[in-house]
Amino acid sequence: MTGLLGPAEIRELAARLGVAPTKKLGQNFVHDPNTVRRIVTAAGLTPDDVALEVGPGLGSLTLGLLPIAGHVHAVEIDPVLAGALPETAARYAPVHADRLTVHRADALRVAAAELADPPPTALVANLPYNVAVPVVLHLLAVLPTLRHGLVMVQKEVADRLVAGPGSKVYGIPSVKLAWYAQAKSAGRVPPNVFWPVPNVDSGLVAFTCHEPPRSDVPRERVFAVVDAAFAQRRKTLRAALAGWAGSADRAAAALTAAGVDPGARGESLTVEQFAAIAASAPVGTPAAK
Numbered sequence: 001m002t003g004l005l006g007p008a009e010i011r012e013l014a015a016r017l018g019v020a021p022t023k024k025l026g027q028n029f030v031h032d033p034n035t036v037r038r039i040v041t042a043a044g045l046t047p048d049d050v051a052l053e054v055g056p057g058l059g060s061l062t063l064g065l066l067p068i069a070g071h072v073h074a075v076e077i078d079p080v081l082a083g084a085l086p087e088t089a090a091r092y093a094p095v096h097a098d099r100l101t102v103h104r105a106d107a108l109r110v111a112a113a114e115l116a117d118p119p120p121t122a123l124v125a126n127l128p129y130n131v132a133v134p135v136v137l138h139l140l141a142v143l144p145t146l147r148h149g150l151v152m153v154q155k156e157v158a159d160r161l162v163a164g165p166g167s168k169v170y171g172i173p174s175v176k177l178a179w180y181a182q183a184k185s186a187g188r189v190p191p192n193v194f195w196p197v198p199n200v201d202s203g204l205v206a207f208t209c210h211e212p213p214r215s216d217v218p219r220e221r222v223f224a225v226v227d228a229a230f231a232q233r234r235k236t237l238r239a240a241l242a243g244w245a246g247s248a249d250r251a252a253a254a255l256t257a258a259g260v261d262p263g264a265r266g267e268s269l270t271v272e273q274f275a276a277i278a279a280s281a282p283v284g285t286p287a288a289k
Contacts, residue, residue, distance in 0.1 A: 003092035004033035005060045010195055013058045017084050021196055027078075029057045030126055032193035036064040042186045042204060043124045043150040045069050052120035052143070054107040054135055055128050057081055059088040065124060066096040073115050075103045107135045112142050123149030129198070132157050133173045140180040140209070141219070149181075150206045152189060158203025159185075170267050171233070175226045178271040179219060181207035214275040221278040222271075224287065229266030229274070237269075238262035241277070244287050254280040254287075 005013070010031040014020070021027035030036060039061060045051060051069040056062045056076050065072045066089060076082040082104040089097040103114060108131060112119070123146055127135055132153040140146060153161070156169075162183045163170040177183050186204035191197045212219065228244040229237060237260065238252045245251035252262040258276035260269065269277075281287040 004036055004063050005031065005058065005092070006033055007031045007195070009092075010058055010060070013084070013088065017058075017080055019058070019078075019080060027055075027057060027128065028126075028194040028196060028198050030060040030193055031195050035189060035193045036061055038187075039124065039126075039150060039152065039204065040064040040068055042206060043122060044148065044206075045122055045124070049122045050118045050120045050145075052115065052123050052125070052139070052146070054123070054125040054139075056085055056102075057126075059085050059092070061124070061126055062089065062100065063092050066093045066099050069099070069122070071099050071101070071118055073101050073103060073120055075105050075107045075110055075115075077104075077106050079104055107131075108138055110139075110142070112144075115143065119143070119145040121145055121147045123151060125149075126152045129154045129157070129200075133161070136161075137173075137176055137180075140177075146209055148206075148208045150186060150204060152202050152204055154198075155188060155201040155203040158205045161205050165268050165270055167267075172226055172230050175269075175271050175274060176223060177207065179212055179222065179275075181209045183207040212275075213272045214279065217275055217279040221281065221287070222275045225274050225278045226266070229269070233266055236263045236265060237277075240266065245282055246287070250282045254282055 010029055045068045047070050049069045050071045051065045053062055053074045056074040062074055074085055082102050085102045089100045123139055160169045160173045161177050162185050163174045184206055186206040189202040229240050232240045237255055238248050241251035242248040245254055254277055255262045257280040260273055
């Protein structure tokens with residue numbers, strides 16, 4: 001892996017483009033080649049993979065992905081950065097620059113049809129802190145071809161994404177990611193590898209996609225149960241799901257039918273149990289639709 005960007009190259013590129021990182025877009029550019037190598041290695045890419053990168057910025061990680069993956073889709077919302085990325089690839093990775101397709105788009109709104117040539121198999125990205133979880137969940141929902149991925153997010157968010165039932169940080173992101181994939185921590189990343197330097201550590205989250213826990217209940221119904229359960233996480237599920245089911249008694253009946261203790265709390269349930277509750281929604285209520 002050659003032609004990676006260091007601090008001097010990052011500053012030179014930013015100055016030439018007139019780019020100043022903004023908090024609004026969650027821009028923190030990686031300027032450490034060793035961190036890029038670490039991410040690419042941990043992602044476990046093969047030449048058969050089509051990598052999807054969100055928020056490539058100045059191209060640090062993009063240049064690490066191009067020699068490894070068969071193709072790279074880079075989705076960038078900033079028009080200046082999106083416009084400059086092909087030139088950066090041609091300059092620093094000329095042998096592999098033709099593997100890159102840049103999409104000037106919002107990752108929260110991108111659709112499968114826009115990324116169909118060829119369809120992505122791996123998500124590898126340094127995600128903006130402010131939209132990391134919605135981006136991951138949206139892409140997993142709309143891109144059924146994704147098989148695995150590795151994302152760098154704020155360490156606190158990484159901990160939530162990989163948490164299991166019973167953990168203090170187990171919550172909505174944990175359960176919803178578990179619907180799509182098995183996730184695990186792939187390590188911590190210090191602030192000093194970024195420009196500008198964030199005031200928090202980052203974390204790497206690796207995931208491997210799997211089939212949904214149940215095929216007989218729509219994802220939207222399951223996620224509605226998850227949202228309701230954690231909206232009032234201090235309450236028992238009987239109380240927390242009362243609005244979802246139509247009453248506390250109906251919630252208790254659905255929980256019992258699903259084999260879940262009505263006195264339990266959402267933080268103790270697996271994604272399979274949430275799916276079972278959704279499947280037991282009382283007939284005739286909005287929750288059953």
